[in-house]
Amino acid sequence: MKLSDYSEFPANIPVIVEDELFLYPFMIAPLFLSDESNIKAASKAIEESSLVIICPTKPSHEGERGFESLYNAGVVGSIMRKVSLPDGRVKVLFQGLARAKVISKVSDSPLVAHVDVINATNVSSLKIDAILEILREKVRTLAGVSNYFPPDLLRTIEENHDYNRIIDLICSTVKLKKEQAYKLFVESNTEKRFLDLIEYLIDEIEANKLQKEIRSKVHTHIEKINKEYFLKEQLKQIQKELGSDTSREEEIEEYRKKLETKKEKMSTEAYKEIHKQIERLSRMHPDSSDASMTQTYLDWALEIPFGQESKKELKISEVENQLDKDHFSLEKPKERIAEFFAVKELMELRGVKDSSGAIICFFGPPGVGKTSLANSIAEALKRPLIRIALGGLEDVNELRGHRRTYVGAMPGRIVQGLIDAKKMNPVVVLDEIDKVAKTGRGDPTAALLEVLDPEQNKEFRDYYLNFNIDLSKVIFIATANDVGKISAPLRDRMEFISISSYTPQEKFEIASRYLIPQELKKHGLKKSELSISKPALKELIHSYTREAGVRNLRRRIADMSRKVAREILEHPEITKVSLTLKNLKDYFDKTVFEIEKTTKVPVLGVVNGLAWTAVGGDVLKIESIRIKGKGTMQLTGSLGDVMKESAHIAYSVVKTLIDTKRLQIEDSNIPLSVKEMEDGIKIDPSEVYKRYDLHLHIPDGATPKDGPSAGIAMVSVISSILSSRKIRSEIAMTGEVSLSGDVLPIGGLREKLIAAHKADMSKVLIPLKNYERDLDEIPNEVKESLEIVPVSRIEEVLELILV
Template identity: 85%
Template sequence: MKLSNYGEFPADIPVIAEDELFLYPFMISPLFLSDENNINAATLAMEDSSLVIVCPTKPSRDGERTYDSLYDAGVVGSIMRKVALPDGRVKVLFQGLARAKTLYEVQAAPLIANVSILEATNIESLKVDAILEIVREKVRTLSSVSNYFPPDLLRTIEENHDHNRIIDLICSTVKLKKEQAYKLFVETDTEKRFLFLIDYLIDEIEANKLQKEIRSKVHTHIEKVNKEYFLKEQLKQIQKELGTDTARDEEIEEYRNKLEAKKSKMGEEAYKEISKQIERFSRMHPDSSDASMTQTYLDWSLEIPFGENAKKALKIKDVEAQLNEDHFSLKKPKERIVEYFAVKELLELRGLGNDSAGAILCFSGPPGVGKTSLANSIAQALKRPLIRIALGGLEDVNELRGHRRTYVGAMPGRITQGLIDAKKMNPVVVLDEIDKVSRSQRGDPTAALLEILDPEQNKEFRDYYLNFDIDLSKVIFIATANDVSRIPTPLRDRMEFITISSYTPQEKFEIAKRYLLPQELKKHGLKKSEVSISSPALKELIHSYTREAGVRNLRRRIADMSRKVARKMLEDGGIDKVSISLKNLKDFFDKSVFEIEKTTKIPVVGVVNGLAWTAVGGDVLKIESIRIKGKGSMQLTGSLGDVMKESARIAMSVVKTLIDSGKLKISPENIPLTFKEKEENIKVDSSEVYKRYDLHIHVPDGATPKDGPSAGIAMVSVISSILSGEKIRSEIAMTGEVSLSGDVLPIGGLREKLIAAHKAGMSKVLIPSKNYERDLEDIPKEVKDTLEIIGVSRVEEVLKHILVKES
């Protein structure tokens, strides 16, 4: 089919708009028409057996297909076939014949334009032939670095001598933008077309060479890694091109930013370790277990508050005021705490830091006396966060030092976690129940505590999980313990103990009135005006319903009472106030626990009042004895420990010495006689009394284990009484160990023991002379006012006070 078969040009022919690309004269192309104007134009051309021109749309057409939205150049050709498709579109087969240009619009719907043919010029010159060879060379070069030209097309370009046909073939193969294609399309000068095409081919060759070089480098790199890494790199590049899923890169960048922000505040070792782990994490596959473990490490380590300290200056006036506000009594402990912080404040004022930080404070005493609450008050006064680390039953040293990261579920130690929770490097850390730390096959936690609590070592405390040192020198450590003797000696040497002893009934009364009652009423939603408890009722609650050295159970009892009051107010309705007195006290409490039985003041043979220290305070310990005819043996019962059993044996030997020396008089009627001795009226020596009786010594409450070096003089007294038959004053209590030579030795826990004697209504207490000289200043005034305290140094003095001489 030739153009000459149709009419002369310029001519008015229908126009079809093409969205995608420029068509060329030699092409037979299927066109899918969905626009109504295009379909009508194609229909008109077939009905009139006329030609059509296919013009590309301009890039900024905004969906329009008007005359002005089209390029003024296109391909004139014929429609060979037209088929209607099921989806409403029309498919036509278009054959291009010649390049043409639209001159003006003739009709809008369907679009018809006046068209003229573009005639090529400068076709047969020698210069054009030479340029053609350069074009062919560039095409060959581009073919070697790209996949644009298949072999058949290359052969056609080499063998064809139609210059403009060659240009159109090349333009239809390479990826020309519409503006570039239009510029080449409308140019009629063949030489200029060739020169423009050469410029384009040179640019395309350079671009493809660069792409090939990049592909070669990527391929070389990929050969060194496994398939997984290759897929990850591909995914990363795709996501980068798309601008999506950059969360992981942002996360890594966030870690780096956090590290740089803290660089000036952390040590060089810590910076290197964390930086190394960030680099490792950036190279790991995000789904690997190592990546998860490393990310957890980075989360922990970058949460450590390097260089963050509480800003409030240390002032002992604040500490003293807070202690006095939160705690009643405890004069000595509060004085010692203030002295401790006075040293710290002086060091800070003189710029000496923690070089002479001194020993670590350890509050020791029975449960419920306020050890932990003292630490709370210190933290509040210093405006520092409080971290409580419970050491009770701790066996694994890694709990303190941190687990090595090779273990599954590894975590930093409790000390590091405490700093992270506190968000400061100088918190108050309470090491609770340090006496209950256990040693096991998983290490000795006390060894780690030695480093933690030593001011000379804790500047570089190494956490196994973090793998770098942390400065703990600014942390204020406060330990608590119930039994100091259970703390290992090396650890004990690093601490200074502040003993918090039992409270007297009057002190408990004041604590309950000032602190416990208001606090518990508030917790249970009650107002002060809604509940009143009389002083006698509160004292009875303390005396008969609690058995403790501190006030923990007293707080629980008040909480019980508050719950019952709250229920009563809701059930009865309309009650504005609940009053509790001695009369209705039993309505609010289940049962009483009689802590210490009151003395009867009736002298008894073979029963003595000893004083004992227990974990819940002091107690009056009655020791009973009976004699049975026998051969001088002694039986001990009452779940006694080895120390008390030895005290009983020593006491027996001491009493025998007293009898033999005549210092303890034995009435003849107390010595059992044989029939012959009675008949012949034979005088028997006093020493026969301990040879002819078996003694049974018993300490009641046999289910409770008892031990300790303080029952010696009580054992001497009860044995002396039962052998001599003389009564013991029941209003006298005693405590003290005895030596084999009869000396009274000092004991511990005097405060608790004297408080117990005071509660039991004793009138007189015998204590060792050394305790009398050094410990009486620690005894509450109310106890000293009601008790006659006597210091004794020999067992003879004890017997003189305790035994009732029959007239």
């Protein structure tokens, strides 16, 4: 089929759009048409027995079907066959005949264009033959470095003498970009087509040579790596068979070297145990589980810092300065800590060897600075600080280490702490020692007995290591909230330093000096951007926190800082935020009334007792009512056994006072029956407790309470309700009462008096013995605001309290 069999050109013929590739005149190619416009163009060509032109789309317009998206050149040819496929597409068999150029658009639906054939210009046969020979040479070269040209195609290029056919054959074979293919396709000058194609082939030859060289290098490298790997694996197997695995020997030799460098600083027992395990490892099969376990053991054991200690010279002045820098108030604890280190410094100066470690226990409510005191001590001594949290610890092996027979065994926390510290004399904080749990897996407090005993901790045995560790140079500092929950043998090995509640004035100073500057820094605020007035800070301390320490106060200041930071971001014009009593509520959600203020009005059947709790002191309002009955007493308020017994003792004491006329009862207080009133019978006032039932209640009912120190308060409230005499509400009291009426001493006096001070009490009754021995521990601010009255007998209490 020839072009001359059809109408003369230029002519109007349908256009089929091809997205993927350029077609060339010599091609017979199947085309799959799914686009409606292409299908219409093919149908029109078949119906009118005309040619079609297949034009490729420009790279940035693929998928579009407008004339502006097409190259203005393509292949003119005929559709030999058309078949409709089940999926809606149409398959046509196209035969290319000639290159052609689109002159103008004729129609959009279907696409029809005015097309003319591209005729090659006349060229010098001699010159073009020379260029053709160069082209064939480049094709042969490219074929040698790539797989573009199969042998039969090379033979066709060599034997063919149609210049443009040769160019079209080469262009259809090599990977041309659409723009390059278009330039070569549309060019009518055959010589220029040859030269442009040669230039492209030169570039392609260089690119393929480079790719071939890279592939060759990569392949060689991979082959080398694989060869080395296989050779090494073979060598390992040969060495294993011969028993001469050098890598394993090197590893074991490294363990031996480490052991020898530490030999002089470790005990003989430790050296023997580690040496024995190294020798065992050398005899084991490297892939056995025992070898892995022994290797792990050696890694742990050889990490212990034998003989390594902090060498800083101890100076008591530095310790005192650090404590004063980090903590306000706490005079007694600071004094005790300073005394301890003064002894150590004196022993160092006089060359006396100190073989006992320090075991100090700071105890007191949460948030008063127990752990931070330990931090300050470590900072002053320039020793590493190790914190071991004992809260909820159940398994004794957590401290002593697991025996190596168990899977996942490791040293105990104390040995791990020494390894982390890289020193044998760190400061170790045993936090929350009162919360250690005793279960079926052992009693951790029993392990702590050895750790905290200066006579025993020279040879602390860790089950995992299986040799003794000297802990005598470690400074152990324990912390606890409630000393009563620590086992008696453990308490015997510690020296206790009480850190009790802060007064409101102390909290004010701590907040001003430490908490506010620290929180401003944490929240990215400058000192100039926030100011809080003294009244506002005092109100924050008094009404928005409920604690003995300052932890919640820090949280409230942090809340305030976050709100201030947000305010400054949302309102850039604000340069400073000032907190006063007026706007304090804008920065805090709600107040927490820690202790109810006294009303100063005498009340019947209500007395102010003072209590010690784990979070500081508190004022207990003990209430009582009487009901006609037979002399029974009901107790409510979640009371413990000791407190219930104290209430029964108080009731018996009041009965004795009534019987012996030391508590006067008016006749009007005696309830009479109708018959007794008609008969005019006089009843002895001492029978008052036989005719009333009493109900004693201590709010709040959900909080457990126990202890004997509310004894005199219970006597006072029962006496008030039976004698109908009111109790002075500005007076608070604490003290245990005996059956004979003696007032016995109590504990926690500091916290109780601070609570009375916060509640604005004017007078406090305390046992005489506490007055004589404990008053110097009370802050001056509390002593100045309260009238503290010592009492030794219950009669003195009733004389002062009853109106």
